[in-house]
Amino acid sequence: MRKVLLMARRDYVESVKTKAFILGLIVAPLLFGGGFLGIAILKKKPDLRDKNIAILDHTGVAAEPIMRAAREKNGRELFDKTTGKQIAARYVFEAVANTADASLALSDRIRSRELFGFIEIWPAALEAPPDEPATEKERDKLPPRAGFYSNAGAIDETRAWLRDPVNRGLHAVLLSRLHLPDTELKALLATVPLEPLSLVARDPKTGRLQEAKKKDEVQEFAAPFGLVLLLTMIVMVGTAPMLSAVTEDKNQRIFEMLLGLATPFELMTARVLAALGRSLTSAIFYIAGALLVLQGMSMVGMVRFDLLPWFFLYLVAHVVMLCSFAAALGAACNSPQDAQNLAVVLVAPVMVPYFMLVPVMQSPNGGMATALSLIPPFTPPLMLLRQALPAGVPWWQPWAGIVGVILWTIGGIWVAARIFRIGILMQGQAPKLRELMRWAISG
Amino acid sequence: MYAVELAGVTKTFGEVVAVDDLSLTVPAGSVFGFIGPNGSGKTTTIRMIVNIFYPDRGTIHVLGEPMNGHRTGLIGYLPEERGLYRKMAVRPLLEFFGELRGGRKVEKEVRYWLQRFDLAHCAERRVDTLSKGMSQRVQFIAAVIPEPKLLILDEPFTGLDPVSADALRDAILDLRRRGATVILSTHDMAVAETLCDQIFMIFRGRKVLDGTLAEIQAEYGNDTIRVTVEDGMAAAGDLPGVEKVRDLGQVLELRMSHGCDPHEVLRCLVTRSRVTSFSVIKPSLHDIFVRIAGPAAEEAADA
Numbered sequence: 233m234r235k236v237l238l239m240a241r242r243d244y245v246e247s248v249k250t251k252a253f254i255l256g257l258i259v260a261p262l263l264f265g266g267g268f269l270g271i272a273i274l275k276k277k278p279d280l281r282d283k284n285i286a287i288l289d290h291t292g293v294a295a296e297p298i299m300r301a302a303r304e305k306n307g308r309e310l311f312d313k314t315t316g317k318q319i320a321a322r323y324v325f326e327a328v329a330n331t332a333d334a335s336l337a338l339s340d341r342i343r344s345r346e347l348f349g350f351i352e353i354w355p356a357a358l359e360a361p362p363d364e365p366a367t368e369k370e371r372d373k374l375p376p377r378a379g380f381y382s383n384a385g386a387i388d389e390t391r392a393w394l395r396d397p398v399n400r401g402l403h404a405v406l407l408s409r410l411h412l413p414d415t416e417l418k419a420l421l422a423t424v425p426l427e428p429l430s431l432v433a434r435d436p437k438t439g440r441l442q443e444a445k446k447k448d449e450v451q452e453f454a455a456p457f458g459l460v461l462l463l464t465m466i467v468m469v470g471t472a473p474m475l476s477a478v479t480e481d482k483n484q485r486i487f488e489m490l491l492g493l494a495t496p497f498e499l500m501t502a503r504v505l506a507a508l509g510r511s512l513t514s515a516i517f518y519i520a521g522a523l524l525v526l527q528g529m530s531m532v533g534m535v536r537f538d539l540l541p542w543f544f545l546y547l548v549a550h551v552v553m554l555c556s557f558a559a560a561l562g563a564a565c566n567s568p569q570d571a572q573n574l575a576v577v578l579v580a581p582v583m584v585p586y587f588m589l590v591p592v593m594q595s596p597n598g599g600m601a602t603a604l605s606l607i608p609p610f611t612p613p614l615m616l617l618r619q620a621l622p623a624g625v626p627w628w629q630p631w632a633g634i635v636g637v638i639l640w641t642i643g644g645i646w647v648a649a650r651i652f653r654i655g656i657l658m659q660g661q662a663p664k665l666r667e668l669m670r671w672a673i674s675g
Numbered sequence: 676m677y678a679v680e681l682a683g684v685t686k687t688f689g690e691v692v693a694v695d696d697l698s699l700t701v702p703a704g705s706v707f708g709f710i711g712p713n714g715s716g717k718t719t720t721i722r723m724i725v726n727i728f729y730p731d732r733g734t735i736h737v738l739g740e741p742m743n744g745h746r747t748g749l750i751g752y753l754p755e756e757r758g759l760y761r762k763m764a765v766r767p768l769l770e771f772f773g774e775l776r777g778g779r780k781v782e783k784e785v786r787y788w789l790q791r792f793d794l795a796h797c798a799e800r801r802v803d804t805l806s807k808g809m810s811q812r813v814q815f816i817a818a819v820i821p822e823p824k825l826l827i828l829d830e831p832f833t834g835l836d837p838v839s840a841d842a843l844r845d846a847i848l849d850l851r852r853r854g855a856t857v858i859l860s861t862h863d864m865a866v867a868e869t870l871c872d873q874i875f876m877i878f879r880g881r882k883v884l885d886g887t888l889a890e891i892q893a894e895y896g897n898d899t900i901r902v903t904v905e906d907g908m909a910a911a912g913d914l915p916g917v918e919k920v921r922d923l924g925q926v927l928e929l930r931m932s933h934g935c936d937p938h939e940v941l942r943c944l945v946t947r948s949r950v951t952s953f954s955v956i957k958p959s960l961h962d963i964f965v966r967i968a969g970p971a972a973e974e975a976a977d978a
Contacts, residue, residue, distance in 0.1 A: 488756055
């Protein structure tokens with residue numbers, strides 16, 4: 233153990249004082265959180281230019297009520313209620329005459345950027361809709377009711393914005409035929425918001441009922457997601473250099489000298505411990521930084537301190553598991569190019585669960601989320617995410633997950649050590665997958 | 676007392692038998708030369724002694740006990756494929772290797788060896804800023820701190836200038852005087868002849884020579900003539916009883932067949948050209964090596 237600790241200390245000290253590690257600490261949050269930061273910045277700096285929308289109304293009665301509903305919506309959403317500052321784009325409408333080539337003329341105006349888009353309302357929009365067609369083909373055969381033409385991309389928030397005033401306008405036309413008083417008309421057209429609320433609970437000390445609180449949806453998304461993002465980032469910062477470092481040391485013929493003093497298993501263990509040290513260093517750096525920032529924003533209350541022991545447990549398991557594989561793969565490589573090609577194999581167990589975060593968040597206790605979070609390479613991020621969500625997980629699942637991860641890690645280290653032992657002195661052509669498997673099985 | 680004992684050791688890599696039923700004893704306190712052509716099994720044998728490879732069959736004892744991972748600290752090892760942490764400074768690097776082997780602080784020894792090899796001024800320089808010769812001396816120091824009981828050096832003189840080579844030779848002999856056993860693998864036959872107490876040669880994984888230089892040469896007898904003739908090779912063709920003629924530049928080396936009389940050879944040469952020197956000697960280690968592992972021997976072995 234003395235030799236392992238000595239080699240681990242050397243590897244740790246030499247790696248944390250490199251520019252790559254220090255830069256990695258700074259760059260990783262930008263890399264992983266950059267997308268969300270961009271969205272946040274864009275939300276704070278919305279496009280405030282007017283959006284000109286034309287209405288081509290074949291009913292002859294819908295354009296005016298739709299424009300009225302849109303103006304009302306504009307009035308509600310255009311300005312911040314406390315600061316009075318404009319926070320959204322203003323929608324400016326015009327009704328156009330219904331001529332034979334009106335659609336083409338309006339399309340040309342969109343192309344020349346005079347218009348943002350135009351709405352076309354057909355008479356069927358004011359008729360009782362037929363029964364919901366069973367297939368897409370049957371739906372295509374139905375007469376058109378309303379459409380929105382634009383040059384915008386598939387994810388267009390304008391169309392989503394317009395859906396409400398168009399429907400309100402059409403409902404207003406239909407309701408006007410009933411000659412109802414204005415107050416009833418207003419009540420009929422009003423949208424009732426569905427408030428997100430937490431569960432009602434009883435205070436265990438006083439026995440009093442605790443009222444449900446209004447949930448902060450951003451906070452409920454940000455806290456678990458941030459925790460998993462942090463785990464993924466730290467694991468990547470700690471393990472990513474391992475593959476190339478082992479290959480580099482192999483190319484510089486350092487291992488033979490070391491193998492005269494320590495066993496391959498000791499050598500690999502030292503490497504893994506050094507990587508673990510690197511990961512824990514970055515974990516302390518990031519967690520301290522995050523707590524300071526949240527303290528400054530008076531949001532430290534959103535931190536789930538009860539999950540920190542699990543966080544560190546998953547971190548240690550994930551880093552040990554990936555670093556063992558990285559050491560084995562690095563030992564099997566003969567050049568930095570080989571290492572680069574194999575990096576994708578190493579990154580997969582980190583990135584695959586990263587892309588599954590949204591479906592897991594949508595149904596954290598569904599069958600798929602549960603099954604995925606019990607697959608050992610995916611357990612650390614996905615189980616942690618499920619634990620961090622308000623619904624929580626059955627008590628046994630994190631324990632089952634961690635047992636799986638530990639067994640998987642022990643198996644991984646055993647296989648990796650066998651590949652590492654043979655690979656580090658092997659020169660020449662890089663081994664094929666079959667050969668790696670033979671090394672792993674027969675040693 | 677033997678420093679190293681190999682008994683019936685065999686190591687194979689797939690279909691290739693790298694070392695075949697090798698038995699060997701290295702006397703304690705000796706400088707023991709390992710010679711053999713490339714790919715003959717020298718490095719594999721050394722790697723088994725230092726516990727990097729495990730033998731498929733046979734046993735290895737080092738300093739009286741079976742070799743295992745806990746005894747690596749007794750051995751100083753300078754591999755043929757040299758490698759150091761290039762970004763580390765010399766002093767911390769040597770302290771690291773010394774502490775790894777000895778399990779204790781080694782600052783004093785590091786200072787001593789750096790001074791001895793005229794490297795004290797480089798102590799804080801990074802390894803990648805050193806010349807090849809300097810790195811090689813640093814690597815040698817890494818192998819001898821703290822002083823090992825068994826030192827294994829694989830081609831230690833390669834790439835060294837004569838001054839550095841002399842310093843290294845002196846260091847090896849000093850270590851032997853202080854009780855260390857040195858196994859020296861080399862392709863330089865002159866080094867093996869002058870530095871080694873005993874020489875072992877491996878060819879195609881099998882032992883082909885083992886003994887002192889005198890014992891080895893005695894096996895071949897006085898079958899070599901060194902002669903200087905004015906007409907050189909032109910005068911040495913078809914000499915009676917001469918099997919092979921080798922042109923060494925200023926001197927010709929003639930190998931006599933069994934029962935050949937050197938006086939007959941001299942008499943014949945004098946009739947052909949002016950002879951300025953003539954001596955009957957034992958074959959050199961170089962010559963013995965070539966006889967065992969040269970192209971003719973390879974062909975014979977393949978047949």
